[in-house]
Amino acid sequence: MKGLLCCLFATLSWGGMFPVMTHALTHIDPFNFTTLRYGIAGVAFALLLLFREGRSAFRLQGERWGLAWLFGTLGFAGFGFLVFLGQHLAGPGGALTASIMMATMPMLGLLTVWALKKVRPRASTFGFILLSFSGVLLVITHGDFASVLHSPGNLTANLLLIAGALCWVLYTVGGSYFSGWSPLRYTTLTTLLGMTSVAAIDGLLLGTGTLAVPSAAAVTAVIPHLLYMSLIAGLMAVLCWNIGNRIVTPTNGVLFMDVVPVTAFVVSALNGVLPTEVQIAGAAITATALVLNNLNQRKIARQSAPQPVLKTAAARR
Template sequence: MKNSYSKGLICCLLATVSWGAMFPVMTDALQYIDPFNFTTIRYAIAGAAFALILLCMEGSSGFSLKGERWGLAWLLGTFGFAGFGFLVFLGQKMAGPSGALTASIMMATMPMLGLLTVWLLKKSRPHASTFGFILMSFAGVILVITNGNAADVMNSPLNLTANLLLIAGALSWVLYTVGGSYFPHWSPVRYTTMTTLLGMISVATIDAALVMTGNIAAPTLSTVSLVIPHLLYMALVAGLMAVLCWNIDNKIITPTNGVLFMDVVPVTAFIVSALNGVVPTSIQLAGAGITATALILNNLNQRKLAQAKLSVPAMAVSRA
């Protein structure tokens, strides 16, 4: 049991460190290629790898969509891969050199965004105290993205648009994650593979439309060759390995514990960015600390509320 829990912690750490490093990696890649073509090639590689894994684990039956909610799976795949991939990395590119820091801290807000999404979709209203932690979390985010000067961001259409894109991208991944609950009989590998393959329809269609209308240029072989290391990392490490580790660790240590590791994402991004010469300011570090504290306090609060719910039936039984 102890070894199994340790395995879960290691998997969780591997996943979140991988995701944290992907933003500085993208900072370099976006100097050579646009986020749309990059995302299309990235998920084509990751999708092929996932398909091979699913075939080995569940056989050809794992790909069958007969009688399944394939339309919903396509929509969720569109959110998770077209929405997240396009919006987050477009926002990161528009945000400039500090885009990796801003994008990574947005990822740490996903648990809070998840609570609001579950409330909207499943009518499960968060406890009143949770709203305080949500506001605290977003206060930290505001400090990071504004660097303490909200007026400059509000007066800059480019910065404002970049931040809105990052929030929309984070929300897209939350919708994709919550959507997994609508496929309880699908294994994590099947859900990831099928939504990736179906989502690629949207990814490829949007990318092709942008190329045909002249909004972006078609990638050349020389351009793609420059970002091969970035593609391999994003597809196989931050994509394939990280997602599989995340699914494994949440089964072992539960999502309640696993979500705490989302704080590792901005920490890793900040360290890697600093090594590359983009050093966060003291205000940005303070903002990241506020968001991390909100996440931890909310996690502890959720545990306390869950224990209180369990104690009520127990008291009722003992009195009977």
């Protein structure tokens, strides 16, 4: 029950962050918001790691800090900038589109593991991947598939969202390269190292005049959004996700990704942005693909498991 509740809390929090960002993006751009968000989350993670594991946990001598910086850059600069910029470009319905992209992460993860670790998915898995993306296409096109090609703005937004989701998948897979680190240490150090890239990119955009320095009024207006995104959808959700998956295993935990778009749909509807019947059908197709793939992976695992050898009566004697 503890594992299930932890996974549920994490995905409910992540589902709520997209409608929250819809509000925040009316006051501030996604780049400055992401910098402020991960700045707060980074300090919170650092204090928690210091309390739990002490100062030695921050020492990177002899560690693969360059690789940790790369994954941190992908996870925080890549995900934060690309996803929320894509959501901003997608307009009022961007929260729904962004949330359904998050439900495709397990499928993107299979393709990523294939590319990085040469573990090729089975043919049945490819079928579920195609089914998943067909549901995504229904959500982002409202059933009009030609609109993807005829609307460059929507195409750009969707490509940014997919790229951002892929960045988070790469960051998640990156944890397997640091098996000697606790989940808290991996999260904290990659956040702090990734923040160097976040700050550098944001500083470059501000210095070249591409972005304007946010006003004090804009920052004040998004303080509630920052607190939610950094402390609830950031700190608490990530920790609960790590704890929950350790208890119920990632095979079961990944099913909770279905909660993300459902939560976003409900919160958006309460704010007046109602999903169409086609979008609901697309979300259901993507969720079904995720569940079926999960069941398929369980079947494959059972078939691959070594069978116990039964001793004969003669052998026992």
